[in-house]
Amino acid sequence: xxxxxxxxxxxxxxxxxxxxxxxxxxxxxxxxxxxxxxxxxxxxxxxxxxxxxxxxxxxxxxxxxxxxxxxxxxxxxxxxxxxxxxxxxxxxxxxxxxxxxxxxxxxxxxxxxxxxxxxxxxxxxxxxxxxxxxxxxxxxxxxxxxxxxxxxxxxxxxxxxxxxxxxxxxxxxxxxxxxxxxxx
Numbered sequence: 001x002x003x004x005x006x007x008x009x010x011x012x013x014x015x016x017x018x019x020x021x022x023x024x025x026x027x028x029x030x031x032x033x034x035x036x037x038x039x040x041x042x043x044x045x046x047x048x049x050x051x052x053x054x055x056x057x058x059x060x061x062x063x064x065x066x067x068x069x070x071x072x073x074x075x076x077x078x079x080x081x082x083x084x085x086x087x088x089x090x091x092x093x094x095x096x097x098x099x100x101x102x103x104x105x106x107x108x109x110x111x112x113x114x115x116x117x118x119x120x121x122x123x124x125x126x127x128x129x130x131x132x133x134x135x136x137x138x139x140x141x142x143x144x145x146x147x148x149x150x151x152x153x154x155x156x157x158x159x160x161x162x163x164x165x166x167x168x169x170x171x172x173x174x175x176x177x178x179x180x181x182x183x184x
Contacts, residue, residue, distance in 0.1 A: 049121050056133070
């Protein structure tokens with residue numbers, strides 16, 4: 001895999017870490033409240049506070065993960081490209097995170113009762129809760145790195161077995177308008 005493709009894949013995987021860890025609301029919380037599902041109770045406000053408490057610092061975490069990975073790629077990629085990734089990853093990620101945050105916000109409001117959200121906010125609004133939230137984000141990064149190796153090994157094994165059962169080259173030719181592939 002080319003070093004540029006590796007960097008792009010890594011960026012996508014880093015983004016995946018945000019799914020494993022709490023997600024940071026980059027848009028203003030007031031903007032999210034306007035478009036979020038209007039709950040008849042206090043769930044919208046509690047959801048915003050929960051996300052605020054559990055995701056502070058995600059930009060720094062993503063930037064650090066990207067910087068660490070790019071350092072390891074210094075011999076494989078031109079410095080100009082490394083710097084571009086370092087400078088632009090979080091900036092480009094931000095609008096995509098906004099949509100993710102909105103969908104999570106709506107889902108949180110639907111899944112959790114007001115009492116459950118009050119309990120979550122009550123816990124995460126303590127020093128111990130904030131420390132745990134930070135560690136959860138860090139663990140998201142570690143989980144992401146473990147998942148990257150798992151996904152590559154699994155997909156390679158899956159496709160090897162698939163191509164053992166079917167003629168993958170013929171499937172590619174068929175997709176390009178050639179003849180139908182034969183089953184092996």
